[in-house]
Amino acid sequence: MSAEIGLDHAHLHHLLRQMIRIRHFEAKCVELYQAQKILGFLHLYDGEEAVSVGVMEALGPEDAVVATYREHGQAIARGVGMDRLMAEMLGKAEGCCLGRGGSMHVFDRATRFYGGNAIVGGGLPLAVGVALGDKMQGRNAVTACFFGDGAVDEGEFHESMNLAALWRLPVLFVCENNLYAMGMALARAEAETDIARKAAGYRMPGVAVDGMDVIAVESAARHAVEEIRSGGGPQFLECRTYRFRAHSMYDAQSYRTKGEVDAWRKKGPIVRFQGWLRENGLINDNDICRFEAEADAEIKAAVLFAEAGTLEPVEELERFVTMERVPT
Amino acid sequence: MSAEIGLDHAHLHHLLRQMIRIRHFEAKCVELYQAQKILGFLHLYDGEEAVSVGVMEALGPEDAVVATYREHGQAIARGVGMDRLMAEMLGKAEGCCLGRGGSMHVFDRATRFYGGNAIVGGGLPLAVGVALGDKMQGRNAVTACFFGDGAVDEGEFHESMNLAALWRLPVLFVCENNLYAMGMALARAEAETDIARKAAGYRMPGVAVDGMDVIAVESAARHAVEEIRSGGGPQFLECRTYRFRAHSMYDAQSYRTKGEVDAWRKKGPIVRFQGWLRENGLINDNDICRFEAEADAEIKAAVLFAEAGTLEPVEELERFVTMERVPT
Amino acid sequence: MMPTAGANSTTISYREACRQAIRDALLSDPRSFVMGEDIGRYGGCYAVTKGLIDEFGEERIRDTPLSESAFVGAGIGAALSGMRPIVEIMTVNFSLLALDQIVNNAATIPHMSGGQFAVPLVIRMATGGGRRVAAQHSHSLEGWYAHIPGLRVLAPAVVEDARYMLAAALADPNPVLIFEHVMLYNIEAALDPNVTSVDIERAKLRREGIDVTLVAYGNGLQKAFAAADLLAADGIAAEIIDLRVLRPLDTATILASVAKTRRVVIVDEAWRSGSLAAEIGMRIAEEGFFDLDAPPRRVCGREVPIPYAPHLEDAALPQPADIAAAARALVQPAKGRA
Amino acid sequence: MMPTAGANSTTISYREACRQAIRDALLSDPRSFVMGEDIGRYGGCYAVTKGLIDEFGEERIRDTPLSESAFVGAGIGAALSGMRPIVEIMTVNFSLLALDQIVNNAATIPHMSGGQFAVPLVIRMATGGGRRVAAQHSHSLEGWYAHIPGLRVLAPAVVEDARYMLAAALADPNPVLIFEHVMLYNIEAALDPNVTSVDIERAKLRREGIDVTLVAYGNGLQKAFAAADLLAADGIAAEIIDLRVLRPLDTATILASVAKTRRVVIVDEAWRSGSLAAEIGMRIAEEGFFDLDAPPRRVCGREVPIPYAPHLEDAALPQPADIAAAARALVQPAKGRA
Numbered sequence A, B: 001m002s003a004e005i006g007l008d009h010a011h012l013h014h015l016l017r018q019m020i021r022i023r024h025f026e027a028k029c030v031e032l033y034q035a036q037k038i039l040g041f042l043h044l045y046d047g048e049e050a051v052s053v054g055v056m057e058a059l060g061p062e063d064a065v066v067a068t069y070r071e072h073g074q075a076i077a078r079g080v081g082m083d084r085l086m087a088e089m090l091g092k093a094e095g096c097c098l099g100r101g102g103s104m105h106v107f108d109r110a111t112r113f114y115g116g117n118a119i120v121g122g123g124l125p126l127a128v129g130v131a132l133g134d135k136m137q138g139r140n141a142v143t144a145c146f147f148g149d150g151a152v153d154e155g156e157f158h159e160s161m162n163l164a165a166l167w168r169l170p171v172l173f174v175c176e177n178n179l180y181a182m183g184m185a186l187a188r189a190e191a192e193t194d195i196a197r198k199a200a201g202y203r204m205p206g207v208a209v210d211g212m213d214v215i216a217v218e219s220a221a222r223h224a225v226e227e228i229r230s231g232g233g234p235q236f237l238e239c240r241t242y243r244f245r246a247h248s249m250y251d252a253q254s255y256r257t258k259g260e261v262d263a264w265r266k267k268g269p270i271v272r273f274q275g276w277l278r279e280n281g282l283i284n285d286n287d288i289c290r291f292e293a294e295a296d297a298e299i300k301a302a303v304l305f306a307e308a309g310t311l312e313p314v315e316e317l318e319r320f321v322t323m324e325r326v327p328t
Numbered sequence C, D: 001m002m003p004t005a006g007a008n009s010t011t012i013s014y015r016e017a018c019r020q021a022i023r024d025a026l027l028s029d030p031r032s033f034v035m036g037e038d039i040g041r042y043g044g045c046y047a048v049t050k051g052l053i054d055e056f057g058e059e060r061i062r063d064t065p066l067s068e069s070a071f072v073g074a075g076i077g078a079a080l081s082g083m084r085p086i087v088e089i090m091t092v093n094f095s096l097l098a099l100d101q102i103v104n105n106a107a108t109i110p111h112m113s114g115g116q117f118a119v120p121l122v123i124r125m126a127t128g129g130g131r132r133v134a135a136q137h138s139h140s141l142e143g144w145y146a147h148i149p150g151l152r153v154l155a156p157a158v159v160e161d162a163r164y165m166l167a168a169a170l171a172d173p174n175p176v177l178i179f180e181h182v183m184l185y186n187i188e189a190a191l192d193p194n195v196t197s198v199d200i201e202r203a204k205l206r207r208e209g210i211d212v213t214l215v216a217y218g219n220g221l222q223k224a225f226a227a228a229d230l231l232a233a234d235g236i237a238a239e240i241i242d243l244r245v246l247r248p249l250d251t252a253t254i255l256a257s258v259a260k261t262r263r264v265v266i267v268d269e270a271w272r273s274g275s276l277a278a279e280i281g282m283r284i285a286e287e288g289f290f291d292l293d294a295p296p297r298r299v300c301g302r303e304v305p306i307p308y309a310p311h312l313e314d315a316a317l318p319q320p321a322d323i324a325a326a327a328r329a330l331v332q333p334a335k336g337r338a
């Protein structure tokens, strides 16, 4: 399969639809959070949709994903059903994790989605291991590992990058560089702010791509995945993006200016891609309205499903603390 | 003070004498280990003497040192007295740590020697902190942090390098690259085997030097220390060396060939430097014999001191678990 | 902003008490500084250090990268070189990444060096469950730290302790860990103007009673109070001991109370097996065995990763009703003994 | 070399038993492999895996860089993707660097994912003091792991358990930690040819007695036997329970013995406060209170970083004489009660 992206309408529309689905899904989550139906932390992907949507296009069903706690977009783009996802956020037994994981811990066996992980950097060693296991079992699968710019500060980043490169494991490291780790600006956290360059320290091919451009992300991801599948070892993909909202629902945002946020909003992945499609006559307003309506309908159904969901019986609390068998 | 080394006889002789003192001290340690007077682990510096001797020449009394568990050479070169060092190895109360630390945990307040550390990589964050404290207190001191090639694999290396570079702290990172971490060859442990190059990933100046050439080490260290003192932030110095003996007293050495070891022995720091001094008429055999005799006498006295030492009373076991005051 | 807003007001929050304590430390000792993730520009993940960067600047309110091992180790090194660092680890959940530095360096160097070096370091961290943030963010691991020789471990459960324990901790030449329970930051209390310091040695009798002793710490104290109210309604007078200091444990205060009430329930939000409650219970069994009219009891967290779903998290953590039930069972064996 | 040297000989060492167990696993399950530091070319820091790389190759005997967090996490990931990894962490001392992976991933994912994923992983590590390697290399932290829901924690104290526990651990769909005490590798014993497997559920009665129960595990078992001999000389018959499984604890076996002897001494080389011995003692106090004629006792490690000097290390660790003295004090209160 070639790194050339089918630039046919269908595919382009699909990309836009995916980003809209994520954006609208999270807008609904905000409402539900304000209504205190979603509790705890809620890390929104608003502004970063192009990263997951672009990367997931390069993966097949045999591939695996290791996500972060900012993973609604990663999950939806990977194909996790909105209904089970929304039920999870509402803590319902119909959720993909029975409501035990919540927003930060979405796991989905069907799509080999190995979880949102709430320990920054904690997913990287896991991804290395999934890739190792796949390789040892002769699967030609790729593990896409998502993490933020802040995770790059952690020792686990260093150890995992080296191990993957040393053993030439099929890992696609996807750094979602949104320039901040909570309130910590990249430049205040890293002596070397060119993250992609760090890959060289492990002899791993690394590129930086405009993470607000879904086409650029997809083609870079496809290229990287091809390299990996052909046995070239791991690849590093830095996606330069931006988080439009607070780190988790609310924060004073004392660490950045409103002007900075507004400037980035103008470069938003959806507004920009939509505009480009329009200018090139690849889409019309009806299409867009239809996509939004379809997304809203899907979300509405998901909310209904979640709201109608049940609570896991308290008697089940200790179930799965230890497993009786290895699920297959 | 200039990076130019005073190449006068006195200084050259001093360098050789220092290496001989370390080599002979450890030869005696081997005897004492075989006599079961030294117990536990005993990591010999045999072959690596030029590294510590060269680096310590660049430091002044105001500077600090963070060492490894292979630190006899580091301690002697820094000026820790052989008597208290040997007493420590014998577990005597007259040892620098009352016999509580042993071979792997030599601490010496007088020389700002912040300890042998037996957790690989565990000393790096400590060194960053000592340098941070010195800087915040306006001292123009440098902290020399010793660690091996294996420590480079650890996450703490990554975090500490970044923090030191980010905050431009006065740390001299000295990597004693002896090509093996126990039985693990560098090439089997690191995707990028050019360690000095890793410094670039943190925007830290880094150079590799022939660790078997004491002059080369000293001048590189002097240059680095000057840069640090002039406020240039941390520096990275990779010293390429080799461990002539087993990792710790005995091992099957199944991980390397006898030929490889012999080849390196020919390049040994003492034999080579001695030869060079001779060829250039900078030393004669009497000098060498004298140095060896002096070293042996010093070691003999140290052993006598240690053997005559006492055991810390068992009643003191819990003393210093918590301190009553901060020593000054 | 007003750095000491609330200082003169009659009541202040636990959060504000923590903040004032830090500010006092920075004002009173030039060797002190604060280091941790998002404590500066962001103002602290629980807003404890809000505004301090404006008052003290980036040198003394030091935002760190996400490098728990390195900045905790750096705090140890800075302490070795003469500073008095106050390191904040956002939450105990992330402290596992720095545990090697705490156990093998901070707690070990003074003894191992034969007393040549002390490590006058304070590490603050938030701890505990109840915030609906699921398994990886709801640990109660302070009991682990209480296992380590060389450390002092504090658990301020009331605003007064939050306000004054830090100064005592900084005066201690040894590494001191302070665990602030996430559910306490918003509690408020009036500070007694006559109290300007607290000890970090003793447990404290918070409520007198004759029928049963409830031993608790951190957020458990709130639950013990609620349980005592429930018990009072049944005519059972519960005595409440706030541990305050998790290491070294003040066994004497606990034993004195148990000798009086002859019954004890230990409250601990941590997982039951290997909990601090086990240590306390065992000490009572060892030293107060003949004072007991009934077996020591504990009400601990269920042995499960804390789930996100509120009803499951509530079921996983000890609740006042559970504590009251355990106490009742001791006092009224006939009725209650399970 | 002979991969199974000693397999047919009557007696084998604990080290050899561990090696044979690993070899069996590799031969019987293609999904199994070994991963850790210096387990291959070097042959293992305690020579447990010696020769295996020659027989099974570098793919299945995988030497790792010094990256405890990454290779333990990689073991978890490999287990998630269908493998049956046997990860070796050289010693418990270094496991602190991997603790986040063990606590927040291995132990948590099955429950947190609602049972979608299991983590069939075995982690072996050496533990304990006594080798004169000082404070950073002599930890006994297995009790910490016994605190974590989701883990099974094993402590083979005899050659038979060293030989057969691994197979049972690999058959367990959950993460299992095996702690091999460094002082046990050289002990030797004859294997009963009729025994080809052991359970990893129950504690085991190792010696019958009527006067006092000694509960021990790991190297403590050896010391308990020595103490029992000392006691026998005084006409005191000690019963010895080998815990074997540190999590989940087999309380029933302990309570049954205590109900018989009515006195118990718990042996634990770890630091006393917050030790596993506290949990065991507390369980006895909770559930066997009325069976006890005397308070439960424990003989634990002194609460100090383990010193290098042999006489100090010996003083820091429990010795048979200490155990015997504690037992005597229970059995002969008049004489012994301190």
Ligand SMILES: Cc1ncc(C[n+]2csc(CCOP(=O)(O)OP(=O)(O)O)c2C)c(N)n1
Residues within 6 Å of the ligand: A070, A118, A119, A120, A121, A147, A148, A149, A150, A151, A152, A176, A178, A180, A181, A182, A247, C037, C066, C090, C094, C097
């Ligand atoms: C080990 C660890 N330290 C600290 C935290 C608290 N924390 C949660 S998210 C976050 C910022 C992470 O930033 P980044 O990796 O850039 O991801 P982003 O949130 O920007 O997507 C921090 C510090 C954590 N969860 N884990």
Ligand SMILES: Cc1ncc(C[n+]2csc(CCOP(=O)(O)OP(=O)(O)O)c2C)c(N)n1
Residues within 6 Å of the ligand: B070, B118, B119, B120, B121, B147, B148, B149, B150, B151, B152, B176, B178, B180, B181, B182, B247, D037, D066, D090, D094, D097
């Ligand atoms: C964190 C940690 N992991 C493993 C060990 C066991 N160990 C002791 S020394 C050593 C090799 C270290 O190699 P290197 O850093 O190159 O130093 P060298 O011994 O070659 O001087 C290992 C693996 C340890 N002490 N600490």
Ligand SMILES: [Mg+2]
Residues within 6 Å of the ligand: A148, A149, A150, A176, A177, A178, A179, A180, A181, A182
């Ligand atoms: Mg970020």
Ligand SMILES: [Mg+2]
Residues within 6 Å of the ligand: B148, B149, B150, B176, B177, B178, B179, B180, B181, B182
């Ligand atoms: Mg080396």
